[in-house]
Amino acid sequence: MVIVNELTADALVWVPWLVPVDPNRATEPQKAVLAAATSAINPFFLTLLHDPESLAARGLLYRSVMAPETGLPPADREVVAVNVSALNRCIYCVSVHSRAYLELVDGARYLNDLFSGRDAGVHLEERQAALIAFAQNMAAVPPKATVEDIKRLKQAGVSDADTILLIHTVAMFSNANRLMQPLGAATRPDPAATGA
Amino acid sequence: MDDVISECAGISSGSWLASLRSIREDLKDHSQALHDALFRSRDDKDVPILMRAQIAQAVAVLNRCAPLTRYYQEMQDGQPALSPSEEARLAVALAHARTMARSPVAGTQESLNTLADAGFTTHGIVVISQIVALVSYQVRVILGFQLAIEFNGDR
Numbered sequence: 001m002v003i004v005n006e007l008t009a010d011a012l013v014w015v016p017w018l019v020p021v022d023p024n025r026a027t028e029p030q031k032a033v034l035a036a037a038t039s040a041i042n043p044f045f046l047t048l049l050h051d052p053e054s055l056a057a058r059g060l061l062y063r064s065v066m067a068p069e070t071g072l073p074p075a076d077r078e079v080v081a082v083n084v085s086a087l088n089r090c091i092y093c094v095s096v097h098s099r100a101y102l103e104l105v106d107g108a109r110y111l112n113d114l115f116s117g118r119d120a121g122v123h124l125e126e127r128q129a130a131l132i133a134f135a136q137n138m139a140a141v142p143p144k145a146t147v148e149d150i151k152r153l154k155q156a157g158v159s160d161a162d163t164i165l166l167i168h169t170v171a172m173f174s175n176a177n178r179l180m181q182p183l184g185a186a187t188r189p190d191p192a193a194t195g196a
Numbered sequence: 197m198d199d200v201i202s203e204c205a206g207i208s209s210g211s212w213l214a215s216l217r218s219i220r221e222d223l224k225d226h227s228q229a230l231h232d233a234l235f236r237s238r239d240d241k242d243v244p245i246l247m248r249a250q251i252a253q254a255v256a257v258l259n260r261c262a263p264l265t266r267y268y269q270e271m272q273d274g275q276p277a278l279s280p281s282e283e284a285r286l287a288v289a290l291a292h293a294r295t296m297a298r299s300p301v302a303g304t305q306e307s308l309n310t311l312a313d314a315g316f317t318t319h320g321i322v323v324i325s326q327i328v329a330l331v332s333y334q335v336r337v338i339l340g341f342q343l344a345i346e347f348n349g350d351r
Binding site: 017018019047048050051053054056057058060061064065070088089090138139141142143145146147149150151154160161163164165166167168170171172174175176177178179180181182183185 | 212216217219220222223226227229230232233234258259260261296297298299300301302303304305307308318319321322323325326328329330332333334335336337339340341343344346347348
């Protein structure tokens with residue numbers, strides 16, 4: 001198993017540090033959450049299933065924030081997810097959302113510059129630059145966003161409704177990064193295990 | 197308190213932000229439901245409510261969110277005191293929570309082993325992680341709303 005520590009858009013495999021719940025030995029509350037699951041039953045899900053109540057509630061919140069029809073425009077949402085995750089160095093989140101971003105826009109040069117610590121902002125229009133500046137300031141610990149960040153969003157034409165969604169998106173990835181990164185590791189898929 | 201985030205951000209009912217927020221009741225309701233899932237009073241020997249509130253307070257403090265710090269402080273009132281062995285576990289959990297809140301990349305298998313060695317079950321470790329993640333979420337939504345109010349005024 002090769003643990004990946006660098007930012008990449010390559011497909012990675014998340015490996016839990018804790019022993020995930022075995023669905024065959026799940027308790028009744030865990031079975032209920034498994035039966036109602038709308039997301040993939042993967043090792044991350046089965047790790048959080050040790051506390052089924054919070055897993056179920058968090059799943060609903062995550063889906064609300066990420067809903068494509070009512071959330072931030074998808075390319076904005078993904079670029080925010082990548083930036084927050086890069087700041088927190090959540091390698092797996094960066095990988096997943098970078099690939100989602102690249103499916104939506106031609107953003108390979110932007111991501112390359114972001115990952116290598118160069119000034120990636122040159123590839124962005126002001127709307128996205130304002131979203132990302134807000135996201136980075138909000139994701140910092142402690143958060144250092146100010147009313148100036150909100151002013152910049154307004155001037156870039158971001159609506160009040162989208163600002164509210166942006167706030168939730170940054171907060172949701174500040175949440176996700178603190179589960180995904182500490183509870184497991186991003187690894188390269190094992191070539192021996194992927195054979196037919 | 198039915199809506200911790202609105203109370204802490206100071207969103208008055210009938211204000212423009214309250215009406216904007218009501219367009220997305222789902223976000224408000226699901227935020228509160230996750231909070232309730234972690235803090236609703238129940239008999240949990242792994243991570244008692246007092247311990248949960250202290251962990252949450254520590255994360256609110258390092259993110260400099262005064263209203264949420266106060267909220268989790270008040271949650272501790274009237275809770276049964278921790279035993280000496282629970283106090284010892286709490287100290288380990290607080291150190292872990294502060295590190296994860298500050299820098300998730302510092303999380304390694306060893307840091308989880310430290311929690312397990314202190315006596316936390318796997319369930320307890322997941323609960324602690326969810327609390328750190330939830331409060332990291334709450335402080336940012338609260339600040340975002342506070343800034344929106346500051347920019348627009350509480351019309």
